[in-house]
Amino acid sequence: xxxxxxxxxxxxxxxxxxFTTYCNSSTTLSNIQWYKQRPGGHPVFLIQLVKSGExxxxxxxxxxxxxxxxxxxxxxxxxxxxxxxxxxxxxxxRNAGNMLTFxxxxxxxxxx
Amino acid sequence: xxxxxxxxxxxxxxxxxxxxxxxxxxxNHNYMYWYRQDPGMGLKLIYYSVGAGITDKGEVxxxxxxxxxxxxxxxxxxELAAPSQTSVYFCASSSLGNQPQHFGxxxxxxxx
Numbered sequence: 001x002x003x004x005x006x007x008x009x010x011x012x013x014x015x016x017x018x019f020t021t022y023c024n025s026s027t028t029l030s031n032i033q034w035y036k037q038r039p040g041g042h043p044v045f046l047i048q049l050v051k052s053g054e055x056x057x058x059x060x061x062x063x064x065x066x067x068x069x070x071x072x073x074x075x076x077x078x079x080x081x082x083x084x085x086x087x088x089x090x091x092x093x094r095n096a097g098n099m100l101t102f103x104x105x106x107x108x109x110x111x112x
Numbered sequence: 113x114x115x116x117x118x119x120x121x122x123x124x125x126x127x128x129x130x131x132x133x134x135x136x137x138x139x140n141h142n143y144m145y146w147y148r149q150d151p152g153m154g155l156k157l158i159y160y161s162v163g164a165g166i167t168d169k170g171e172v173x174x175x176x177x178x179x180x181x182x183x184x185x186x187x188x189x190x191e192l193a194a195p196s197q198t199s200v201y202f203c204a205s206s207s208l209g210n211q212p213q214h215f216g217x218x219x220x221x222x223x224x
Contacts, residue, residue, distance in 0.1 A: 042218050045213065107152070
């Protein structure tokens with residue numbers, strides 16, 4: 001079964017509203033990575049978090065890694081139409097040979 | 113710097129035909145991966161390789177074969193194409209299994 005879970009699966013927001021997607025693992029992760037896939041495109045690596053409780057920012061995007069290193073979140077402030085796409089989290093899962101396992105993704109749609 | 117290059121970008125096959133999807137990377141990465149992504153869905157790992165001469169099955173290997181004779185190349189073979197294999201196929205590479213992956217642009221494959 002899926003070892004890295006993401007919620008929600010879909011999110012519609014009005015342009016200017018905030019957006020958050022959550023990522024949960026049943027096991028401790030050595031790191032968590034976030035990717036963005038634009039419609040019709042390929043996943044593109046955004047960021048990697050390694051430390052417990054780590055918070056990183058990229059302009060309007062804020063990434064957090066939980067204290068227990070089992071969950072993470074991506075928050076977008078004041079969404080823009082350029083934020084449209086699917087956001088995937090991924091983490092190395094120990095009982096999958098420490099290979100990167102992707103969550104199911106959260107598809108963000110922004111109404112102008 | 114080309115990164116990960118996939119060919120072809122699009123292909124239509126008839127049921128029962130075979131084809132090879134090509135993937136090459138110029139980053140000297142040991143790890144390479146093949147994923148399939150069905151419309152509106154997440155990434156499913158088909159096969160992966162941790163180095164030249166070494167390959168292993170992922171989550172959905174049935175109907176596919178791979179080889180890794182060089183560090184750069186990781187072709188994916190479909191022997192008897194079936195409609196269920198209609199999907200977008202992504203090749204990716206990374207330096208290590210738990211490190212960020214670099215994706216190619218994908219191959220959009222339709223089997224009719």
